[in-house]
Amino acid sequence: MSENEVVEPVIGLVGGSGLYDIDGLEDKEWRTVETPWGMPSDQLLFGRLDGVKCVFLPRHGRGHPIPPSRLNYKANIAALKISGVTDIVSLSAVGSLKEELPPGRFVIIDQFIDRTIARDKSFFDTGCVAHISMADPLCNRVGDVLKAEADKLGIEATRKGTYLVMEGPQFSTRAESELYRTWGCSVIGMTNMPEASLAREAEICYATVAMVTDYDCWHTEHDNVTVESVVKTMQANSAKAKALVKAVIPALGGKKRGLCSAGCDRALEYALITAPD
């Protein structure tokens, strides 16, 4: 985006397990969006909330048919970019790696450790090579708005935290869980990378609400993580997530704006780029 340009924000929502719709969305329409990288997880739901344009993508597809390692992350981000999305709010179920982040807590994270090993991670993998900065991998402008809206709604949300992204689909071993705790990680999940790095390559602002569903397996006083316990807490989290989304869309999209103060919308200007011969 150039210096004098003014954009009308379009808010993209990527919903994880348990979130398949946006409350109060008007002029709703599910549309198929094709991309040069193939098809996204599902059709995208277009609509308006308080006049703000929004686009919703169910990350795993409606009915949750696609596991984390099989998601076409490039097509998902490309479909949102093609649809004009400027800001992505990613909603993701996670396990907690810290005592003080109990199930039900929302963490608006600010860092990642990426331990995924089997994913297609860059739009720049043939021809033109680009190395973008991921020093601050999330949009702090969007993150601050999320925290402010959560506070207004009385939703317990922690600002900052490191999200360990694992390949899955199995949960961690106890030794891995303990290791990640020694690394200072806050939460663990399976989906936010390369989603966040691809959003950065696409110059889309991206922030995550990590919704804690369980204590992972390190916490000896809690049961080892089971799918049932994760789904049960996720259902309780989803009502809060829907309220937060409803508040954050008008807060992010209410008026036109210039450059993002966090710089995400011009990430490629600062990237190291090698053009093909």
Ligand code: ADE
């Ligand atoms: N998603 C929800 N809980 C999780 C956990 N404990 N590990 C990885 N992903 C998760």
